[in-house]
Amino acid sequence: ITNLVSMDIAANALTAAGASPAMLHCIREIPDFTPRCHAVYINVGTLSEDWLPSMRAAASAGRPWVLDPVAAAASQFRMEACLELLALPPAVVRGNASEILALAARSDSSPTFKGVDSSHDSGEVLQAAKALARSSGTVVAVSGAVDFITDGEQVISASNGVAMMQKITATGCAVTALIAAFVGADPSDALAAAACALAIFGLAGEIGMESAKGPASLRMHLIDALYGLDEQTVTSGVKIALLP
Numbered sequence: 001i002t003n004l005v006s007m008d009i010a011a012n013a014l015t016a017a018g019a020s021p022a023m024l025h026c027i028r029e030i031p032d033f034t035p036r037c038h039a040v041y042i043n044v045g046t047l048s049e050d051w052l053p054s055m056r057a058a059a060s061a062g063r064p065w066v067l068d069p070v071a072a073a074a075s076q077f078r079m080e081a082c083l084e085l086l087a088l089p090p091a092v093v094r095g096n097a098s099e100i101l102a103l104a105a106r107s108d109s110s111p112t113f114k115g116v117d118s119s120h121d122s123g124e125v126l127q128a129a130k131a132l133a134r135s136s137g138t139v140v141a142v143s144g145a146v147d148f149i150t151d152g153e154q155v156i157s158a159s160n161g162v163a164m165m166q167k168i169t170a171t172g173c174a175v176t177a178l179i180a181a182f183v184g185a186d187p188s189d190a191l192a193a194a195a196c197a198l199a200i201f202g203l204a205g206e207i208g209m210e211s212a213k214g215p216a217s218l219r220m221h222l223i224d225a226l227y228g229l230d231e232q233t234v235t236s237g238v239k240i241a242l243l244p
């Protein structure tokens with residue numbers, strides 16, 4: 001269940017990576033469909049009163065699930081929805097630095113709020129991410145120039161990616177969808193799944209950037225690169241480290 005802006009890029013990124021996405025958000029369909037998924041992805045980017053009950057039901061369907069708290073501080077309604085969903089709890093929550101900071105502070109009143117874009121660097125909010133992971137019992141992933149992934153104790157950094165990825169709308173939403181696919185593939189280790197998905201998506205961005213002329217062609221080449229990845233390219237290209 002993802003926002004209307006991200007549906008296309010998220011479904012195409014997932015399909016290119018070998019997953020099998022299906023997007024639906026009608027409350028009448030959730031009880032039949034969701035129990036048959038390997039993993040559920042919920043993204044509040046274009047939240048509405050109609051969709052929230054579907055999100056609740058999908059998050060409670062007993063499948064591993066992943067939350068993208070897009071612009072969590074946009075409104076009181078959205079912050080309360082995010083905190084309610086977080087309590088269900090997801091296997092992973094992935095946001096940009098401002099989103100993770102707002103969730104950790106449970107606050108929708110940041111003076112630096114910039115909508116769906118971040119006004120903080122990922123490294124600045126590492127302590128908030130660890131605190132959020134501990135208080136909600138979930139893996140927290142903060143994206144940025146360096147992605148940080150933590151369960152509240154261990155912290156993994158993933159340093160792949162190119163800055164131009166921020167100029168394509170909904171790349172964050174797409175990488176959270178990929179995290180859900182990786183969690184579906186191995187629900188026993190959400191920390192590793194999230195770190196691998198972020199590193200591999202960033203690597204696809206690096207490879208795509210070799211042929212791109214700007215954001216629109218990067219979007220195309222990133223999806224092509226995801227499709228073309230093989231084990232050798234991944235194992236030699238990912239930059240993942242366990243922080244001391």
Ligand SMILES: Nc1ncnc2c1ncn2[C@@H]1O[C@H](COP(=O)(O)OP(=O)(O)OP(=O)(O)O)[C@@H](O)[C@H]1O
Nearest residue numbers: 096116143144145161162163165169170171172173
């Ligand atoms: N400066 C950067 N250098 C390298 N990679 C980056 C940089 N900024 C973001 N990325 C990568 O871009 C992807 C999207 O992260 P970002 O933090 O921009 O998400 P977001 O703000 O939630 O995006 P959106 O709301 O548009 O979906 C991630 O894979 C991240 O690693």
Ligand SMILES: Cc1ncsc1CCO
Nearest residue numbers: 003005045046070116170
């Ligand atoms: C631009 C935008 N607005 C709501 S969701 C979204 C996609 C990036 O998060």
Ligand SMILES: [Mg+2]
Nearest residue numbers: 070096172173
């Ligand atoms: Mg986002």
